[in-house]
Amino acid sequence: MSVLRPNLFRGSVAIVTGGGSGIGRAITYELLTLGCKVVIASRNAERLEKAAKELGEVGDVTSIPCNIRKEEEVQALISQALEKYGKLDFLVNNGGGQFMSPVESMSLKGWNAVVETNLTGTFLMCREAYNQWFKANGGSIVNIVADMWRGFPMMAHTGAARHAVVNLTQSLAIEWAEDGVRVNSVAPGMVESSTAAANYGKEANVFDVVKEYLPTKRTGVPDEVSSVVCFLLSPGASFISGTTIKVDCGSSLYTRLMWNIDNHDKLPAYQWIPKPKL
Ligand SMILES: CCCCCCC/C=C/C(=O)SCCNC(=O)CCNC(=O)[C@H](O)C(C)(C)COP(=O)(O)OP(=O)(O)OC[C@H]1O[C@@H](n2cnc3c(N)ncnc32)[C@H](O)[C@@H]1OP(=O)(O)O
Ligand SMILES: NC(=O)C1=CN([C@@H]2O[C@H](COP(=O)(O)OP(=O)(O)OC[C@H]3O[C@@H](n4cnc5c(N)ncnc54)[C@H](OP(=O)(O)O)[C@@H]3O)[C@@H](O)[C@H]2O)C=CC1
Numbered sequence: 001m002s003v004l005r006p007n008l009f010r011g012s013v014a015i016v017t018g019g020g021s022g023i024g025r026a027i028t029y030e031l032l033t034l035g036c037k038v039v040i041a042s043r044n045a046e047r048l049e050k051a052a053k054e055l056g057e058v059g060d061v062t063s064i065p066c067n068i069r070k071e072e073e074v075q076a077l078i079s080q081a082l083e084k085y086g087k088l089d090f091l092v093n094n095g096g097g098q099f100m101s102p103v104e105s106m107s108l109k110g111w112n113a114v115v116e117t118n119l120t121g122t123f124l125m126c127r128e129a130y131n132q133w134f135k136a137n138g139g140s141i142v143n144i145v146a147d148m149w150r151g152f153p154m155m156a157h158t159g160a161a162r163h164a165v166v167n168l169t170q171s172l173a174i175e176w177a178e179d180g181v182r183v184n185s186v187a188p189g190m191v192e193s194s195t196a197a198a199n200y201g202k203e204a205n206v207f208d209v210v211k212e213y214l215p216t217k218r219t220g221v222p223d224e225v226s227s228v229v230c231f232l233l234s235p236g237a238s239f240i241s242g243t244t245i246k247v248d249c250g251s252s253l254y255t256r257l258m259w260n261i262d263n264h265d266k267l268p269a270y271q272w273i274p275k276p277k278l
Helices: 020-034 045-055 073-087 109-138 156-175 194-200 206-213 222-233
Strands: 013-017 039-041 061-063 089-094 139-144 181-188 246-248
Touching: 013 020, 013 109, 020 039, 020 045, 020 089, 020 194, 020 222, 039 045, 039 073, 061 073, 073 109, 089 109, 089 181, 089 222, 109 139, 109 156, 109 181, 109 194, 139 156, 139 222, 156 181, 181 222, 194 222, 222 246
Parallel strands: 013 039, 013 089, 039 061, 089 139, 139 181, 181 246
Antiparallel strands: none
């Protein structure tokens, strides 16, 4: 079970973008087991609905299709969630993604697609949740970013967008402090989910290839990101705002140039959430 206490979030309501797959699904699952009601939102209505049906066995979950790049869809998502549950306590901006490409062959359309998804989408979600609910009632936001701390070659668009989200997180933490809104980010390292592997594993499973370059000698699992997100949403983090927590077991710090780490299995995964049936 979750390391957080049972019923911690009973009576609370969350929106998790990208909540039907991968890391977002693990966050949704953990929130549900802690008593939270959850709205999951993303573009693929069919996949979202299927996930909601499965997650519905754990708790009260509703799927609302939404492309976070579209202002009207974001506005409708927040108002429909409020209509359904009457309140909003948490927003998890997890929906996002990118494609691999060197900058020299990146089209403007491709650049814009990634920046609009990861930066503008997060901005729209935060602003609408604040204007429609958090401004008057307070709340807590967690933005999912990435391990872009040393640049992100082959994914420069997402590196730039995610770093901008870190700065947005800091600005909002200050602007909205007086309204009782905490805003934080979580930066996962390499986390293997079936969806992520499908996106980046066409020639070879990139998650297998990178293992030996990580201090853990293994990739992370979605549950290891979820537990930190749930902690940040919880009252245990009531004195934390404007920060970004790296959930990468040191991979953003590690280069073999300075220090070799031999193969080992001494940092095992914390994994408890049942894998979705695919
Ligand atoms: C060293 C290893 C590193 C591994 C990194 C692992 C760590 C990170 C993991 C994750 O983030 S896991 C999550 C993964 N999931 C995704 O990334 C899926 C989400 N991605 C998308 O939805 C798209 O990639 C998108 C671009 C963000 C949005 O696409 P959208 O549907 O809005 O636009 P499209 O019409 O598909 O494309 C618009 C435009 O973008 C360019 N483009 C899109 N895909 C590619 C591609 N694979 N390669 C090159 N360019 C691409 C292209 O210009 C598209 O316009 P058109 O040419 O199609 O007109
Ligand atoms: N796995 C990893 O190693 C890492 C992942 N991340 C980030 O963590 C987050 C979750 O990734 P992960 O679970 O691994 O992969 P997934 O592909 O499972 O998650 C991405 C989710 O975002 C949703 N999404 C994408 N674009 C939009 C959009 N425009 N509007 C609404 N929803 C959207 C997708 O649903 P749909 O297609 O239905 O819209 C999907 O559910 C992403 O932001 C990812 O980039 C960061 C660092 C590492």
